Amino acid sequence: MAFIEIEHLEKTFQSKSGDTEALRDVSFSIEQGEIFGVIGLSGAGKSTLVRCINLLEKPSGGRVIIDGRELMKLSDSKLRLARREIGMIFQHFNLLMQRTVLDNVCFPMEIAGIRKREAREKALNYLEQVGLSDKASAYPAQLSGGQKQRVAIARVLASKPRILLCDEATSALDPQTTQSILRLLRQINEKYRITMVVITHEMRVVEQICDRVAVLEYGRIVETGRTREVFDEPKTEAARRLIYTREYTDIESEGSGI
Numbered sequence: 001m002a003f004i005e006i007e008h009l010e011k012t013f014q015s016k017s018g019d020t021e022a023l024r025d026v027s028f029s030i031e032q033g034e035i036f037g038v039i040g041l042s043g044a045g046k047s048t049l050v051r052c053i054n055l056l057e058k059p060s061g062g063r064v065i066i067d068g069r070e071l072m073k074l075s076d077s078k079l080r081l082a083r084r085e086i087g088m089i090f091q092h093f094n095l096l097m098q099r100t101v102l103d104n105v106c107f108p109m110e111i112a113g114i115r116k117r118e119a120r121e122k123a124l125n126y127l128e129q130v131g132l133s134d135k136a137s138a139y140p141a142q143l144s145g146g147q148k149q150r151v152a153i154a155r156v157l158a159s160k161p162r163i164l165l166c167d168e169a170t171s172a173l174d175p176q177t178t179q180s181i182l183r184l185l186r187q188i189n190e191k192y193r194i195t196m197v198v199i200t201h202e203m204r205v206v207e208q209i210c211d212r213v214a215v216l217e218y219g220r221i222v223e224t225g226r227t228r229e230v231f232d233e234p235k236t237e238a239a240r241r242l243i244y245t246r247e248y249t250d251i252e253s254e255g256s257g258i
């Protein structure tokens, strides 16, 4: 059995204006240490999918099995423990603006009941690993987007996750900063063997760090395979469309640089 097994996952949102089937019979598996990408157009269900992996969103059907444990069958206390092993980073960083960088990184350790001094020591170590030692006493508002994401990464490392879910983690960053964050994620993946799920609409991100990729369209996985193979020879119209869009974007951004 793979480290992460998603089986027949369904998610329907109910509202007065009608039901939205955000996920339809989604199944795939991810090996430990793998970096797995999920691509799809806006509204395809990418965020819903990652939120279902850590049960931030309750699936309407199907199973999420992590390291042999079916999350929806766990007691509340066991689920809390299981979720601690799943970290998440976001497009807009989600830092605590009233706290310093150091205190942001200390936060998950405080919640876990680690003593203040020990937490500070560990936090400084994580900040060093993300290259932000000199910003420990700064506030998030004083940082660039890339630096903010580094703080978020240091904070997530402090909770010692075995899985890291990245929802558009580089989408608010310029291409060069994106590169540096991707390099950092790669290092972390290798050093701590953290399994990563990378949700993005940026094809370059997938090409650069994902071992495998799944293409989501209208809540269904229509294609999945090794990144190189899917990019070189997309089999579905949905994948082709995403990959061609990448090329158009390249042309546009070259043009606008003049």
Ligand SMILES: Nc1ncnc2c1ncn2[C@@H]1O[C@H](COP(=O)(O)OP(=O)(O)OP(=O)(O)O)[C@@H](O)[C@H]1O
Binding pocket: 013, 014, 015, 020, 021, 022, 040, 041, 042, 043, 044, 045, 046, 047, 048, 049, 201
């Ligand atoms: N809380 C919610 N209530 C109702 N509908 C929702 C909710 N969250 C998501 N949806 C719907 O589910 C579908 C999938 O949304 P989701 O946010 O997962 O897409 P996405 O692929 O992450 O898009 P984007 O690339 O724009 O972030 C959309 O039709 C969306 O409107």
Ligand SMILES: [Mg+2]
Binding pocket: 046, 047, 048
């Ligand atoms: Mg989304």
